[in-house]
Amino acid sequence: MSRIVTVGAAQMGAIQRADSRAAVVKRMIELMRQAAAHGCDVVVYPELTLTTFFPRWFMENQDEIDTFFEREMPSNETAPLFNEAARLGIGFSFGYAELTPEGRHFNTSLIVDKTGRQVGKYRKIHLPGHREPEPWRAFQHLEKRYFEVGDLSWGVWNAFGGLAGMMICNDRRWPESYRVMGLQGVEMIFVGYNTPRHNPPAPDHDRLSEFHNQLVLQAGAYQNGTWVVGVGKCGVEEGCEMIGATSIVAPTGEIIGQSLTQEDELVIARCDLDLTKSYKATTFNFDLHREPDQYRRIVEQKGVIRPSAD
Amino acid sequence: MSRIVTVGAAQMGAIQRADSRAAVVKRMIELMRQAAAHGCDVVVYPELTLTTFFPRWFMENQDEIDTFFEREMPSNETAPLFNEAARLGIGFSFGYAELTPEGRHFNTSLIVDKTGRQVGKYRKIHLPGHREPEPWRAFQHLEKRYFEVGDLSWGVWNAFGGLAGMMICNDRRWPESYRVMGLQGVEMIFVGYNTPRHNPPAPDHDRLSEFHNQLVLQAGAYQNGTWVVGVGKCGVEEGCEMIGATSIVAPTGEIIGQSLTQEDELVIARCDLDLTKSYKATTFNFDLHREPDQYRRIVEQKGVIRPSAD
Numbered sequence: 001m002s003r004i005v006t007v008g009a010a011q012m013g014a015i016q017r018a019d020s021r022a023a024v025v026k027r028m029i030e031l032m033r034q035a036a037a038h039g040c041d042v043v044v045y046p047e048l049t050l051t052t053f054f055p056r057w058f059m060e061n062q063d064e065i066d067t068f069f070e071r072e073m074p075s076n077e078t079a080p081l082f083n084e085a086a087r088l089g090i091g092f093s094f095g096y097a098e099l100t101p102e103g104r105h106f107n108t109s110l111i112v113d114k115t116g117r118q119v120g121k122y123r124k125i126h127l128p129g130h131r132e133p134e135p136w137r138a139f140q141h142l143e144k145r146y147f148e149v150g151d152l153s154w155g156v157w158n159a160f161g162g163l164a165g166m167m168i169c170n171d172r173r174w175p176e177s178y179r180v181m182g183l184q185g186v187e188m189i190f191v192g193y194n195t196p197r198h199n200p201p202a203p204d205h206d207r208l209s210e211f212h213n214q215l216v217l218q219a220g221a222y223q224n225g226t227w228v229v230g231v232g233k234c235g236v237e238e239g240c241e242m243i244g245a246t247s248i249v250a251p252t253g254e255i256i257g258q259s260l261t262q263e264d265e266l267v268i269a270r271c272d273l274d275l276t277k278s279y280k281a282t283t284f285n286f287d288l289h290r291e292p293d294q295y296r297r298i299v300e301q302k303g304v305i306r307p308s309a310d
Numbered sequence: 311m312s313r314i315v316t317v318g319a320a321q322m323g324a325i326q327r328a329d330s331r332a333a334v335v336k337r338m339i340e341l342m343r344q345a346a347a348h349g350c351d352v353v354v355y356p357e358l359t360l361t362t363f364f365p366r367w368f369m370e371n372q373d374e375i376d377t378f379f380e381r382e383m384p385s386n387e388t389a390p391l392f393n394e395a396a397r398l399g400i401g402f403s404f405g406y407a408e409l410t411p412e413g414r415h416f417n418t419s420l421i422v423d424k425t426g427r428q429v430g431k432y433r434k435i436h437l438p439g440h441r442e443p444e445p446w447r448a449f450q451h452l453e454k455r456y457f458e459v460g461d462l463s464w465g466v467w468n469a470f471g472g473l474a475g476m477m478i479c480n481d482r483r484w485p486e487s488y489r490v491m492g493l494q495g496v497e498m499i500f501v502g503y504n505t506p507r508h509n510p511p512a513p514d515h516d517r518l519s520e521f522h523n524q525l526v527l528q529a530g531a532y533q534n535g536t537w538v539v540g541v542g543k544c545g546v547e548e549g550c551e552m553i554g555a556t557s558i559v560a561p562t563g564e565i566i567g568q569s570l571t572q573e574d575e576l577v578i579a580r581c582d583l584d585l586t587k588s589y590k591a592t593t594f595n596f597d598l599h600r601e602p603d604q605y606r607r608i609v610e611q612k613g614v615i616r617p618s619a620d
Contacts, residue, residue: 125601125604126599126601127599128593128599149601149604153604153607154604155617156616156617157617158617158619163616163617170599173533173593173594174533174599174600175485175486175489175529175533176485176489176600176604176605176608179485179486179605179607179608180604180605180607180608182614183607183608183611183613183614183615184607184614184615184616184617185614185615185616185617199592199593201588201591201592202588202589202591202592202593204588205562205588205589205592205593208562208563208564211563211564212532212563215525215528215529215532215563216529216532216533218525218529219485219525219526219528219529219530219533220529222522222525222526223483223484223485223526223529252515252518253518253521253522253525254518254521278511278512278514278515279512279515280614281511281512282509282511282512282515283438283483283509283512283515284483286612286613286614287612287613287614289436289437289438289480289484290484290486290612290613291435291436291459292608292609292610292611292612293609294435294459294463294464294486294490295486295489295490295608295609296609297463297489297490297493297494298486298489298490298493298602298605298608298609299602299603299605299606299608299609300602301493301602302596302597302600302602303493303596303597303600304492304493304494304495304590304596304597305493305494305495306466306473306494306495307465307466307467307468307473307494307495309468
């Protein structure tokens with residue numbers, strides 16, 4: 001028996017600062033309707049879907065910063081998305097900036113099942129960029145300033161007939177993110193991202209942005225025997241180019257669906273969750289083959305400790 | 311200033327059971343001379359270079375098993391390799407089955423520097439395959455029977471003007487192997503392998519053998535900002551086809567050298583160790599971006615623990 005989950009990866013083009021949440025939600029609904037028309041079970045949107053990627057600016061006024069955050073979910077502005085999903089009977093996952101009642105700020109994503117129930121929440125752990133403004137950069141990347149490190153670990157939930165989890169953007173470059181979910185039997189990982197092509201401290205990496213994106217998604221999928229759905233917010237946002245390369249990756253490590261544009265675009269794939277089984281049962285049978293005692297350095301040490309010179 | 315290490319990846323074709331160690335060492339020396347003639351600093355050979363890949367057979371007689379092991383290194387049979395390296399002033403790394411004075415069996419590899427000094431030893435940690443014979447298989451993969459799990463962790467040593475480490479074969483599929491060395495600042499990883507194309511419990515993976523080999527080498531290189539030199543023993547050995555796909559991978563994740571044959575073949579690349587710097591200093595600056603507290607499941611748990619069903 002196969003367990004097919006038809007996934008719609010809803011890449012989104014640029015969202016400018018002047019774009020209202022209502023306008024963004026309207027675009028999201030348009031993609032959701034396409035997904036439903038194609039028989040998708042779930043539609044996956046990018047990181048921080050509702051606004052422009054605001055960590056590119058240094059802002060000191062907390063009220064101004066908080067205009068990019070959501071105090072409730074759904075809110076008045078996002079309720080139409082939730083309502084449309086319920087009407088269509090489709091699940092979805094998307095990212096947003098979360099401001100909690102306690103005043104804490106997280107880069108967050110949700111999984112909502114076909115009944116409209118929020119089955120999973122994740123708060124981004126690997127915050128890239130920097131904390132203090134660096135005026136020499138053409139644009140900032142102040143995620144470490146505007147967000148706290150997520151406090152929910154990487155969860156895995158029963159959803160869409162399988163086990164689903166989430167990562168956000170930079171998490172995907174770290175094999176630890178996949179492995180923590182792999183150790184919970186994850187079968188599909190949703191990962192939204194906002195990835196500027198230009199990395200100011202390492203411009204020599206720019207030509208490889210899409211390659212690096214796909215390399216880590218593919219390796220994470222294969223090494224954990226899981227589907228991985230990577231979804232970009234892309235195009236030129238406020239003068240900053242962000243990569244697309246939305247990719248649906250099988251547990252084989254193969255990319256079986258990918259975007260062609262830098263705009264709103266739906267990528268569809270029929271994902272058989274049972275394809276995960278032969279990887280999880282053979283090469284990556286963790287019970288048989290992992291050696292956790294040998295991995296202690298991974299948790300006991302944060303930075304590099306070089307061997308002493310001879 | 312660049313720090314170029316010119317690497318010769320010495321892929322080796324099939325070694326049959328009847329082939330003597332002297333014959334194998336002669337082939338290794340031929341490749342070493344090619345490497346020296348091309349100005350290589352180090353020549354890297356595969357896993358268990360000296361004999362056929364014997365874990366494909368179930369043997370019960372320990373004396374017979376031990377014929378595949380080395381009791382000393384160098385031995386009379388391998389001394390010509392060490393001597394030729396000293397004469398040429400070239401470093402090398404190779405794998406062999408090690409039988410210690412205490413009677414312990416390991417799947418081992420060495421790094422020997424240009425002065426002939428053994429600077430590093432590694433004993434394979436991720437032993438694939440099975441412990442008990444499984445007669446339904448066309449051939450066995452009894453590494454878990456014939457070897458103990460390595461007891462030296464993954465070391466990193468000063469060699470060839472940089473920091474070098476080793477993995478062996480199946481280790482390369484596990485991101486933990488790379489990370490333990492990445493946390494020691496590794497700049498080049500040597501990994502030899504014997505990888506049968508056909509994996510009896512998962513024949514649907516066979517068409518992807520080379521892809522999986524290169525995917526994990528590339529991801530491990532990029533995610534740790536290190537060079538990775540993957541070297542296969544390949545061709546048809548005792549009726550069992552093994553993949554080549556010897557690959558030299560840059561810290562960018564790009565394959566910059568690879569083999570074309572299934573035979574003895576030298577692949578050369580000039581590897582600038584300073585290319586590791588921008589990856590280690592930016593995207594993969596572990597001090598800034600790792601979150602070890604969030605990785606605990608990786609060491610606290612061996613197998614999969616699924617969330618409870620709703």
